[in-house]
Amino acid sequence: MTSAGAGEPPGGQAVLTRGLTKRYGRRLALDGLDLEVGHGEVFGFLGPNGAGKTTFVKLLLGLARPSSGTGRLLGRPLGDRSARTRVGYLPELFRYQGWLRAREVLTFHCRLAGLPEEGFRDEVTRSLELVGLAGRGEDLVATFSKGMQQRLGLAVALLGSPRLVVLDEPTSALDPVGRHDVRELIRRLRQEGVTVFLNSHLLSEVELVCDRVAVVDRGRVLAQGALADLLSGEGPRVLCRDLPGDVLPGFGALRRDGEWVSVPGLDSSRTPELVAAIVGAGGRVYQVDEGRASLEERFLQLLERA
Amino acid sequence: MSWRPLEVIAGLTARELLRRRLVHALLLLTALVLALTGWGFSRIPHLHLGGELLTPQLARLAAAQLLLLVMFMFSFVVGLTAAFLAAPAVAGELESGVALAVLARPISRAEFLLGRWLGLALPLLAYVALSASVEFWLVAVGTGYAPPDPVGAEAALAGQGLVLLTLTLALSTRLSAMTSGVVAVVVFGAMWVAGVAGAFGSAFHNTAISAVGTVTHLLVPSDGLWRVAVYEIQPKLFASASLSRVGSPFSATSGATPAYLAFAAAWVILVLAAAVLSLDRREV
Numbered sequence: 001m002t003s004a005g006a007g008e009p010p011g012g013q014a015v016l017t018r019g020l021t022k023r024y025g026r027r028l029a030l031d032g033l034d035l036e037v038g039h040g041e042v043f044g045f046l047g048p049n050g051a052g053k054t055t056f057v058k059l060l061l062g063l064a065r066p067s068s069g070t071g072r073l074l075g076r077p078l079g080d081r082s083a084r085t086r087v088g089y090l091p092e093l094f095r096y097q098g099w100l101r102a103r104e105v106l107t108f109h110c111r112l113a114g115l116p117e118e119g120f121r122d123e124v125t126r127s128l129e130l131v132g133l134a135g136r137g138e139d140l141v142a143t144f145s146k147g148m149q150q151r152l153g154l155a156v157a158l159l160g161s162p163r164l165v166v167l168d169e170p171t172s173a174l175d176p177v178g179r180h181d182v183r184e185l186i187r188r189l190r191q192e193g194v195t196v197f198l199n200s201h202l203l204s205e206v207e208l209v210c211d212r213v214a215v216v217d218r219g220r221v222l223a224q225g226a227l228a229d230l231l232s233g234e235g236p237r238v239l240c241r242d243l244p245g246d247v248l249p250g251f252g253a254l255r256r257d258g259e260w261v262s263v264p265g266l267d268s269s270r271t272p273e274l275v276a277a278i279v280g281a282g283g284r285v286y287q288v289d290e291g292r293a294s295l296e297e298r299f300l301q302l303l304e305r306a
Numbered sequence: 307m308s309w310r311p312l313e314v315i316a317g318l319t320a321r322e323l324l325r326r327r328l329v330h331a332l333l334l335l336t337a338l339v340l341a342l343t344g345w346g347f348s349r350i351p352h353l354h355l356g357g358e359l360l361t362p363q364l365a366r367l368a369a370a371q372l373l374l375l376v377m378f379m380f381s382f383v384v385g386l387t388a389a390f391l392a393a394p395a396v397a398g399e400l401e402s403g404v405a406l407a408v409l410a411r412p413i414s415r416a417e418f419l420l421g422r423w424l425g426l427a428l429p430l431l432a433y434v435a436l437s438a439s440v441e442f443w444l445v446a447v448g449t450g451y452a453p454p455d456p457v458g459a460e461a462a463l464a465g466q467g468l469v470l471l472t473l474t475l476a477l478s479t480r481l482s483a484m485t486s487g488v489v490a491v492v493v494f495g496a497m498w499v500a501g502v503a504g505a506f507g508s509a510f511h512n513t514a515i516s517a518v519g520t521v522t523h524l525l526v527p528s529d530g531l532w533r534v535a536v537y538e539i540q541p542k543l544f545a546s547a548s549l550s551r552v553g554s555p556f557s558a559t560s561g562a563t564p565a566y567l568a569f570a571a572a573w574v575i576l577v578l579a580a581a582v583l584s585l586d587r588r589e590v
């Protein structure tokens with residue numbers, strides 16, 4: 001496999017949208033989305049059901065048209081077909097021609113993608129192996145279980161070393177082993193420099209593989225950024241008793257929340273010092289929290305605030 | 307637009323007809339009908355009328371009448387087959403979601419639609435040419451009757467099939483597969499009835515009723531092309547219609563004018579273009 005990220009124009013974005021808006025009748029599915037995804041990034045697009053994730057992806061791929069706003073996919077305007085030559089897509093609704101064999105579906109997509117004919121066989125075999133369907137290539141797609149069809153969809157998305165892989169809820173039909181396989185696949189794509197756009201409402205999935213995330217709800221981005229930044233909460237807190245005073249030497253003013261004590265703006269790397277200082281001042285420490293919010297907490301916070 | 311994706315879609319479409327055993331079923335049934343009608347035609351010269359064998363001339367006239375009836379049924383088979391093939395070809399893929407992964411490839415909506423059209427039209431044309439040729443040959447061998455212009459008749463029948471195919475495909479870019487199929491078949495039947503009414507009108511020199519026929523033939527040229535086929539199949543002397551045949555769906559007093567053929571071709575191209583536009587604007 002060639003290094004798919006190579007040869008990108010410096011500074012370009014794999015995905016870029018400005019004010020992307022989509023109306024279905026009176027319902028606003030997307031409300032002026034500004035989003036940027038850099039090349040080689042694994043980007044998580046996170047939101048509850050009906051947030052507009054699928055709609056966004058459809059606009060990116062030219063399957064639906066924006067009501068207003070613009071965007072670029074691999075440097076090309078949305079809807080431009082040449083951008084789609086190096087994009088793999090697993091739709092949320094994954095359906096493939098049931099009357100074809102799995103290999104035939106993949107070969108058909110090789111043709112549509114304009115891959116070199118002499119490479120079809122190997123490419124199809126490679127992608128079947130990647131998704132754990134080696135040995136099932138000659139079976140009719142109609143005989144596949146739902147999970148196997150989703151794996152086939154993944155194989156279709158991975159054909160021909162795409163630069164950008166768009167996965168819309170890629171593990172919705174998979175068992176725990178399948179979910180693990182998909183995470184491994186995504187990590188592998190990242191190593192190869194492939195950009196991954198992952199739509200998901202599964203927080204654990206996003207938390208485990210994504211470099212950056214955007215949280216969407218009702219068509220709006222509530223927060224976006226590096227996962228670490230998004231999760232860095234209020235700093236470390238210490239549950240202690242018998243600590244006199246509201247000022248700690250070397251740390252300044254303390255903030256108290258019941259028995260929880262914290263220092264505004266403190267970096268979590270100084271947690272041990274904070275504990276030592278509290279103990280030194282006579283406090284008895286029962287519990288220490290590094291202050292990293294779980295994605296679930298952050299997610300619920302964001303949705304509540306919106 | 308480029309040829310390659312169009313060709314890939316057309317190939318897949320034609321392959322589906324084979325895989326789903328549609329080709330097998332159609333060919334088997336057609337062979338059966340051809341064998342039966344072929345045997346029937348071969349018996350005509352042995353029929354007796356008032357204790358005497360039919361004269362070869364009478365036998366040929368009887369054969370011509372019967373052939374028109376057989377071809378009328380055949381034209382219905384072609385029209386309905388076209389509608390049944392086209393109805394799910396676009397709508398079905400959109401409804402099931404199969405189109406999502408396909409249209410996300412570097413392929414335009416026009417290429418997808420024209421690929422579908424071509425993948426259905428070519429097998430349909432081959433089917434019409436093959437089965438009509440065999441039928442005409444069986445009639446010629448069995449009775450000595452040969453239509454004045456068999457190739458023209460086949461072309462008109464194929465054209466009628468293309469009209470139905472194109473109309474249904476255009477409908478199926480917006481309506482469900484089921485609805486498009488039903489609407490197309492109803493239009494097909496209505497055009498045929500209106501054509502009969504129009505022929506009646508012209509026979510009785512009633513301009514109002516005859517206008518119905520003319521408008522019908524311009525609205526959707528399915529019945530118009532069927533009349534062209536009739537003209538090419540029937541003996542020349544039938545064209546100077548005796549009253550007994552007036553208004554029947556098996557009569558035609560005039561053949562194809564180049565203007566009408568050009569119109570029918572333009573109609574197909576226009577409806578195809580409308581289908582492309584309609585699909586292009588549609589959200590998947």
Ligand SMILES: Nc1ncnc2c1ncn2[C@@H]1O[C@H](COP(=O)(O)OP(=O)(O)O)[C@@H](O)[C@H]1O
Binds near residue numbers: 047048052
């Ligand atoms: N074709 C459509 N017609 C009307 N409304 C739609 C259509 N597609 C999506 N919507 C609406 O847009 C909103 C976003 O949907 P979607 O993008 O599928 O959400 P998600 O993928 O985040 O669950 C929902 O309210 C949904 O009902």
Ligand SMILES: [Mg+2]
Binds near residue numbers: 054092168
């Ligand atoms: Mg969705």
